[in-house]
Amino acid sequence: MAELTNTGETVQTGERNRDASWQRARAKIIAEQELCHLCGEAVDKQAKAPDPTSPSVDHITPWSQGGTDAIENLALAHLGCNIKRGKKPLDEVRRTPYSEDWGLGF
Numbered sequence: 001m002a003e004l005t006n007t008g009e010t011v012q013t014g015e016r017n018r019d020a021s022w023q024r025a026r027a028k029i030i031a032e033q034e035l036c037h038l039c040g041e042a043v044d045k046q047a048k049a050p051d052p053t054s055p056s057v058d059h060i061t062p063w064s065q066g067g068t069d070a071i072e073n074l075a076l077a078h079l080g081c082n083i084k085r086g087k088k089p090l091d092e093v094r095r096t097p098y099s100e101d102w103g104l105g106f
């Protein structure tokens, strides 16, 4: 599988610049990853938005909080999971189901 190297292209924080590098990064994530990083289930790549099971690319550090479009900050997620996460910190989203089981009141 071809490896797209980090070419050093950056998107300035605060600019909603959805240019070619973003499109390329997004396509790479969807092509190479299989599981939703939020719920851990497989993503149906045949599904199309607005189907909640369709693939989307989530920012690990949210765009609004200074996250970039760098490959390292992107991960595959169900569209539905991505929308449900919104701008919540990742550790909070991932912790939720476990903390409910534990009943520790996090």
Ligand SMILES: [Zn+2]
Binding pocket: 036, 037, 038, 039, 040, 041, 077, 078, 081
């Ligand atoms: Zn999911």
